[in-house]
Amino acid sequence: MISPDERFRQVYAANFEALLAYAIRRVEQHEDASDIVAETFLVAWRRGADLPPDDEATLWLYGVARRVLANHHRGGVRRERLGERLRQRITSLMSADPGHEVPQRLIVRAALARLPEIDREVLMLTAWEGLQPREVAEVLGLSAGTVRTRLSRARSRLRELVGDDPPDAGHVLDVLTATVPEEGR
Template identity: 75%
Template sequence: MSSEDRFRRVYAGNFEALLAYASRRVEQPDDAADVVAETFLVAWRRSADLPPDDEIRLWLYGVARRVLANHHRGGMRRERLGERLRQRLTPAPTRDPGSEVPQRLAVRAALSRLNETDREVLLLTIWEDLQPWEVAEVIGVSPAAVRTRLSRARARLRQLVGHDRDAPGHVLDVLAVPVPEEGR
């Protein structure tokens, strides 16, 4: 009998028992399925070293027990990490210049008419407050290209929205803020 045939037989003969074993030890059914899948993955990888048929179920239980222990440790780590993050993180105020502009729908419509790269350069610079060298790194172009695209995007946006400086919440007040000096 080939090792693949033996593995299929071991799988078919032990799947239900291992699923029941894992189900009684985890809270979520999906977690039990993951434990069983990981157990059989180990068995597949070690198929050449599987014990004789009369010992295989106990061996699989041992593997499943270790997989469960790893699962529980991982869950505890995630819980501790989540708690630390909740304690350290305070909600950052979201700065959406569009909400400061009474005509934000017009601004968003104008933004959507820019080409994707120009729009991304503009949004990363203004809304994410990134410097041109940082934007360049994010989108994979040179800082000079970012500055050119930023200038072009601002001009195009100005053209699409209009530039009546007397209008309250004028788009240039929000979107054409000076670019900070690069700190690099």
């Protein structure tokens, strides 16, 4: 009787070249083919008890290689999508000058500091944390109606405090004073 290790060596020797050729024909980068074959034989090693006898082992290995290739291609698509998102993010970060908004932010922060604490908190929870009025109400222990009223008044007061004088302050202010979408009411 042949040992499992010897059986694996025989299957490997008999199928390595054919599986490598199979993988090379199915990947864009030839370097990936060796990874596909290595993963295929790793599965065969781990599942040695499932390895069918003789010629059936070759077909079984092709099936494993096919699934490994499918995983490889899916991973490539995910890597491409992630790479594209990262490239877009880097481009947007590099093109934005964070120093440009500093004066406007200081103006808005100073105006926020002049609001009553509850109004300031309602505005900040809405604009900076992205909470809807009903969520702000829960955080602050108020009714949703009270929060909507306070939010409307706080936005008006903030606009009065900032005014339209500072150049580009409107851009920063717009975020804080945007109207609440219908679904958030």
